[in-house]
Amino acid sequence: MPTSIKDECAIVGIGQTEFSKSSGRSELQLTLECVKAAIEEAGLELSDIDGMVTLTIDGSDEIAVARGLGTRELKFFSRIPHGIGGATSLVHQAVMAVTTGTCKAVVGYRALNGRSGIQMSASAAGGPLSTDQVHWGWYTPYGLLTPASWVAMNTQRYMHEYGATKESLAEIAVTTRGHAVNNPDALFYNQPITADDYDNSPWIVEPFQLYDCCMEADGGCAFVVTSTERAKDLPHPPAVIRGVAQGSAYDQEVMTSFYRKDITCMPEYDLVADQCYEQSGLGPEDIDAAVLYDAFTSIVLFQLESFRFCKRGEAHEFVKGGTLGLDGRLPCNTNGGQLSEAHLQGINGITEGVRLIRGTSVNQPKKSDHALVTSGVGVPTSAMILGKLN
Secondary structure, three states: OOOOOOOOEEEEEEEEOOOEOOOOOOHHHHHHHHHHHHHHHOOOOHHHOOEEEEEOOOOOOHHHHHHHHOOOOOOEEEEEOOHHHHHHHHHHHHHHHHHOOOOOEEEEEEEEEOOOOOOOOOOOOOOOOOHHHHHHOOOHHHOOOOHHHHHHHHHHHHHHHHOOOHHHHHHHHHHHHHHHHOOOOOOOOOOOOOHHHHHHOOEEEOOEEHHHEOOEOEEEEEEEEEEHHHHOOOOOOOEEEEEEEEEOOOOOOOOOOOOOOOOOOOHHHHHHHHHHHHHHOOOHHHOOEEEOOOOEOHHHHHHHHHOOOOOOOOHHHHOOOOOOOOOOOOOEOOOOHHHHOOEOOOHHHHHHHHHHHHOOOOOOOOOOOEEEEEOOOOOOEEEEEEEOOO
8 A cells, every 4th residue: 555645646627516606406406417317527537436535514415416417436535624625625535545455445524505605704793603603703703704804904914914915916806807817617707806996995804905805605516536547547637636635724713813923824734734745845946836725815825834835924015026927936816716716715716726727727827736715714624736648
């Protein structure tokens, strides 16, 4: 059995539904559509799939998906907690199942009616009591009710400590929207914005304005992981998994880790970055493009620093001047990201990462031998590095 997961597995199929504000169908139906599409795109049969992974917050049970598709047997099923932080953790679980010989091919999926159903941007108050709500109870009396207000705390402190201005946030918002303009799947296809549009947009919670915040959506994405050896015989160029990792840092809460000595950074990203680079034998200089989780513009800054594309406190300068554009040092969120393609809790970042490696993104950079894909902010999180088949 291999002692390292580097290059042992690859993503060989991806599938998705359309992204919309109202899907008009159940989350299970969305799941069945994207999973079926991913398996077919991989050139595999239902009988080839013997494992499934999703998030604990996903409403479609693996057994319901298996029955709906007609899958006969599952040898492995797993669920990842912490929502937005778990998207690339699904890949991690699939890789471990295949590498250990437990499974031959695993499907990962996430589908939701995130716009027409229950929205993450709704107040954290109410619902069944959970450990998260216990610590949120210390913040909600002061108006910290939503993810936007929680991340705003970290962002305000970052801007104060390092002299960052709204100019860097605008750069991220406008660049990302520019990518979505070319993407027919994006909610903001053919809807560009300018820096003036950004400046004139309504305030959400200081320092965030409208275009600093993602667009929640209905839809689903799925992917298929199998061994790299098997991938060589399948229809599409495989996205080889060079490294994939999860991480939870000291004094971690869910979205509100405000008792740390420094809230201008996200140490869970540091932990995941170190693992990905160590596994892959790569460094930031080897990464050609990135799909960074961007529910809010500022969290791109935190990730750029954690993954060592620049030093701590320098990301707000690093992003200026087109750095994240197609001709820049690090083409980023080429699908439009969560900000402008659709907020699907990061699962659509995986499919875009695969397209970047295949060379099929609608905004394909000149060089994309290695792509970084990350997951949600402020929670136990995950990331991976994808590469081409050697």
